[in-house]
Amino acid sequence: MPIDFTLTNYQRRLQRIAREFANEILAPLIRAADEDPDPQKAFQAIKAAYVESYKLGFATGFIPKAYGGGGISNTDLQIVVEEICAVDPGFATVLLVNGLALMPIVWFGSEAQKQKWLVPAASDPRGEYLAGWTVSERPGAPGGTANFDGPAPYPAGIGLTAKYDKANGEYVLNGRKFWPANAGGWDLQGADVNVCIVRTDPKAGGSRGLSAAIVPRGTAGVTYEEPISKLGHRLCQNNSMIFSNCRVPEENIFAIGNGDLVVNKAFTWSGPVAAIASVGVARSAYEYALSWAKTYTGGGEQPIISHQIVAYTLAEVAMKVEAGRAFAWKAAHYLDLHNADGHAIGPMAKVFCSEMLFAAVYQAMKVVGVNSLDRSLPLERYLREASVFPLYDAGNIGMQMRKICAVMADPDFDPRAIAASAPTPFGKRAPPAESQAFGKNLKRQI
Ligand SMILES: Cc1cc2nc3c(=O)[nH]c(=O)nc-3n(C[C@H](O)[C@H](O)[C@H](O)COP(=O)(O)OP(=O)(O)OC[C@H]3O[C@@H](n4cnc5c(N)ncnc54)[C@H](O)[C@@H]3O)c2cc1C
Numbered sequence: 001m002p003i004d005f006t007l008t009n010y011q012r013r014l015q016r017i018a019r020e021f022a023n024e025i026l027a028p029l030i031r032a033a034d035e036d037p038d039p040q041k042a043f044q045a046i047k048a049a050y051v052e053s054y055k056l057g058f059a060t061g062f063i064p065k066a067y068g069g070g071g072i073s074n075t076d077l078q079i080v081v082e083e084i085c086a087v088d089p090g091f092a093t094v095l096l097v098n099g100l101a102l103m104p105i106v107w108f109g110s111e112a113q114k115q116k117w118l119v120p121a122a123s124d125p126r127g128e129y130l131a132g133w134t135v136s137e138r139p140g141a142p143g144g145t146a147n148f149d150g151p152a153p154y155p156a157g158i159g160l161t162a163k164y165d166k167a168n169g170e171y172v173l174n175g176r177k178f179w180p181a182n183a184g185g186w187d188l189q190g191a192d193v194n195v196c197i198v199r200t201d202p203k204a205g206g207s208r209g210l211s212a213a214i215v216p217r218g219t220a221g222v223t224y225e226e227p228i229s230k231l232g233h234r235l236c237q238n239n240s241m242i243f244s245n246c247r248v249p250e251e252n253i254f255a256i257g258n259g260d261l262v263v264n265k266a267f268t269w270s271g272p273v274a275a276i277a278s279v280g281v282a283r284s285a286y287e288y289a290l291s292w293a294k295t296y297t298g299g300g301e302q303p304i305i306s307h308q309i310v311a312y313t314l315a316e317v318a319m320k321v322e323a324g325r326a327f328a329w330k331a332a333h334y335l336d337l338h339n340a341d342g343h344a345i346g347p348m349a350k351v352f353c354s355e356m357l358f359a360a361v362y363q364a365m366k367v368v369g370v371n372s373l374d375r376s377l378p379l380e381r382y383l384r385e386a387s388v389f390p391l392y393d394a395g396n397i398g399m400q401m402r403k404i405c406a407v408m409a410d411p412d413f414d415p416r417a418i419a420a421s422a423p424t425p426f427g428k429r430a431p432p433a434e435s436q437a438f439g440k441n442l443k444r445q446i
Helices: 009-035 039-044 047-055 074-085 089-108 111-122 259-295 308-337 345-373 379-388 395-409 436-445
Strands: 131-134 161-165 170-181 193-199 210-216 222-224 238-249
Touching: 009 039, 009 047, 009 074, 009 089, 047 089, 074 089, 074 259, 074 308, 089 111, 089 131, 089 170, 089 193, 089 210, 089 259, 089 379, 131 170, 170 193, 170 210, 193 259, 210 238, 210 259, 259 308, 259 345, 259 379, 259 395, 308 345, 345 379, 345 395
Parallel strands: 131 193, 161 193
Antiparallel strands: 161 170, 170 238, 193 210, 222 238
16 A cells, blocks of 8 residues: 555554644743744743753754764654744754755765764764754855846855965864754754855855854854844744854765755755645644634624635645655655755755745635734734744745756656656756856856
C-alpha cells in the first residue's frame, strides 16, 4: 500500500506530544511575547518553552543519529511543525532555523566538522542550544539576498567577505548581515554557532565565489545590533550583525566556491517545512472561523453558517488546508527519497502553501466579519503571521521561484519526474540570478 495518508503509531504519538507541548507550554506565553514592543524581550520570553522543546527533540531532532540527533525524517517533521505552527509560527521558526544552519554541515561538512559542531548541538544539557543561519543582507550595494548567486563580482549579491590569511591559516570576515534568525542568541552575544554565507572570492560571481563559515559564539569581531521589530513572527529574533576583522580558523570553512549550493539546498530543505507551517496557521484560522460561523447568529434565528455564502467560503478554506497538507507531505516525502535534493518540489510546496495561507486567513476574516479586526481575537495575528510566509525563507518571487524555473529549464527535465518521485537534477548548471539568458529575454521584452 504505497500511498497511504494514515499516520503510523509513532507519528500519532509525535503528533500528540507536539500538540500537548504547543497547547500547554507554548500557548500561554504567546500574547505577552507578541505584544512586547521590544523584540529581544519577546524572544527571551519564549526561552523556557524552547528548553522544553529541545528536551522533546524538536530543536535538533533532524540531526542524524550518528551525531547524537533524533534522525527524524522530513515526513515526520511535518507532523510536529503543523502542531506547533497551529499555535505559533514564530516559535517554530526558531526551531526551523537550527536546521537551516546545521543541515548544511550534514550535507557539505567534513567528518571532523560534523563531529565538532553537530554532536554538541544535539547534546546540550541546558537545552538552550541555538544555531543561526546567516545569509541575508540588506538590499543595496553591497548586499541583497535574492541576487546572492548573480554572476557579477563584489559588491553585487552577498557582501560579507572572507579573506584568506594564509600566514595564520585563518579567514578574516568583514561586512554585515541583516535578518538572520537566532544569530544573536538569548543574550545578543551570539548563538552557539552561526553558519555564515561569505564571499571568499570577491572577483568571482555568486555561483563561484561563495562559501560557508562556522562562527562560534565568543568569536571576536562580531557585534549584534537591536533585533528587527517586525509585523509578524514576533517570537523569533531577526538580527542585524556587524563583522569587523572577525577571524575564524580555516578548518571552520566548508563548501569553498559552492556557497550557492549550500544556500539553495538549505532553502529547499526548509520548503516543505514552511509549507506545512503555513498549513498549521491556515488550519487555526479555519477552525476559528468555522466555530464562529456555527455559533454566531447576528441576531437572526440561525447561525451564519446557514447562509450559503458563508458556508461556501468556509468550504473553500477547508479545501485549501487539505490540499496544502497533501502537497507539503508529498514534498517532504520526496526530500526523504532524494537526500533533500528536491529543488523544484520543495520550493513549489512552499510557494503554493504560503500564498494559499494568506488567502485562507483573509477568507476566514470575511466569515467572522469586522470583529476579526479586534486584536483581542486571534485572526488579526494570523493575518500578520501569514504575511511573513511568502516573504521569508528565501522569498517566493525571488529565490524559491527561481529554483523551480531552473529545474524546469534543464533540457533533460522530465515533467513527470515529480509525480513519479524520480530525481530532478539541479546544480551549477542552473541559471544564476541574472543569467545572460534572463537578461536577454528582459531586453527583448523592453
Ligand atoms: C521571520 C523571518 C526569519 C528569517 N530568517 C532568516 C535566517 O535565519 N537567515 C537568513 O539569512 N535570512 C532570514 N530571513 C530573511 C529571508 O530569508 C528572506 O527571504 C531573504 O532575505 C530573501 O528576501 P528577498 O527575496 O526579499 O531578498 P532581497 O534581496 O531583499 O530582494 C528584494 C526584492 O527584490 C527581488 N529581487 C532581487 N534580486 C532578485 C533576483 N536576482 N531575482 C528575483 N528577484 C530578485 C526579490 O524577489 C524581492 O522582491 C528571515 C526573514 C524573516 C521575516
